[in-house]
Amino acid sequence: MDTSKHSKIHLGLLFVVTIIFIWSIIKPASYLDWLAEVSPAVVILIIVIVTYNKFRFTTLSYCIIALLSILTFIGGHYTYSEVPLFNWIKEEFDLNRNNYDRFGHFLKGLSAVVVREILLSFTPLKKGPWLSGITISIVLAIAALYEIIEWLSTKISKGGKTSKDFLGMQGDIWDAQWDMSLAFVGAILTLIIFSKMHDHLLKNK
Template identity: 65%
Template sequence: MIPEKLTKIHLFLLIAVTAVFIWSVIKPAGYLIWGLEVTPAIVGLIIVISTYNKFRLTTLSYFIIAILAVLMFVGGHYTYSKVPLFNWIKDVFDLNRNHYDRFGHFLKGFFTIVITEVLLRKTPLTKGPWLVAIAISISLAIASLYEIVEWLFAAISKNIQGGKAAKEFLGRQGDIWDAQWDMLLVLLGSIFALLIFSKLHNWLLKNELK
C-alpha cells in the first residue's frame, strides 16, 4: 500500500510534467524537431506510469524523471540552442554558445540514480564499486545511443527543410566536439548525482519501499 502522502507528491509531479508538456506543444519552434526531442521523455513517462503499481520507484527517482522530462519538453519547444534563459546567460557572460544542451546533458547524468535503483532491486548486484561502475556505464551507453540516433537522423534528413531540422536536432552550434562534450557531461553528472544523492537514495530505498 502506497502512503497517501507519497501518492500526492507523485501526483503533483505528474500534473506539473503534464502542464509543461501541454505548454510545449503549443506553437513550438517546429513540430518535427519538437517530436524528435520529446519522444524519449514521452516513452519514458508511459513506462513509468504503466508500471507505477507493479514497480514503484522512490520519490527521488520520480523527481529526477520529472526534471528530465521537463528539460526535454522545454528543449523541444524552443530547440536546445534557443532556450531564452540560456540566451540571456550567453549575452550577459559573453559566451560563445547557448549552454542549455550542456546543462541538460549534465542533468541527464542524474538518471544514474534511477538505473542504480533498478539494478539493486532487479539484479543480484549489491552496493559497492561494481554497482557504481555498471550504473555509470549504462548511463553512458544510453547517452551514446542518443548521440548515434542524432547522427543517423542528421545523415538521413540533411535535405529535409534545407537541413534545418537536422541542424537543430544535432545542436552543435559550430562545435565539432559537441558529442564528446555531451558524453563527458553525462559522466560528470552521473558522478555528481551518486556523490550527492546516494545517502538520501539509500534511506528512501529502506523507508519508502517497505
C-alpha cells in the first residue's frame, strides 16, 4: 500500500474519532466526569497529530489508538458504569456489574503494539524476549498509573459523585487489581496475536 493510501486511511480514522468526540461532549452524564475520562486520550491524540509528519506509526498502531480513544469517549459520555449496551448485558445475563470498564481495560492491552513500535523506533531494543517483556511491563505500568490517578481523584474530591463515577468500582474492592490484570493479559495476548503482523507492517512502513 502506498503512502497516499496510508494517509487516506489515517485521515479517515481521525474523522471517525473526531465525530465520536463531538458526540461524546453533547450532554454527557457529567461534564466533570467526561473531562476526567477523555483528557488522557485527547492529549495522546494531539501528540500523535502534531508529530505525524515527523514520526509516522504503522496503520495498525493508528487503528489501535483510534479504537482506544473511541472507547474512552463512549465511557466519558455515559460514565463507564452506565454504558447502555453493557447495562443490557448485565441485565440479560444477571451480572453483578456493568463490565464496560473491564472490557476497556482488557482492550488497553492492545496498546502493547504502539509501545512496541516506539521502543523499536527510539531504543536499541531488538525483536525478542527483552522487547516483549519491557513492552508488557510498560503497559502494566501505565495501567497501574491510571489506577493511582483514579485513587488520587477520590482523595482530592473527598469521595464526591464525580470521583466515584471516575473510579467506577461499582462496589468491587478489587476493581483496581482486576483492571491491571486485564490490561496485563490483554498485552500478552496482543503480542502473541499481532507481533508477526506488526513486524511485516514495520518492514513496509
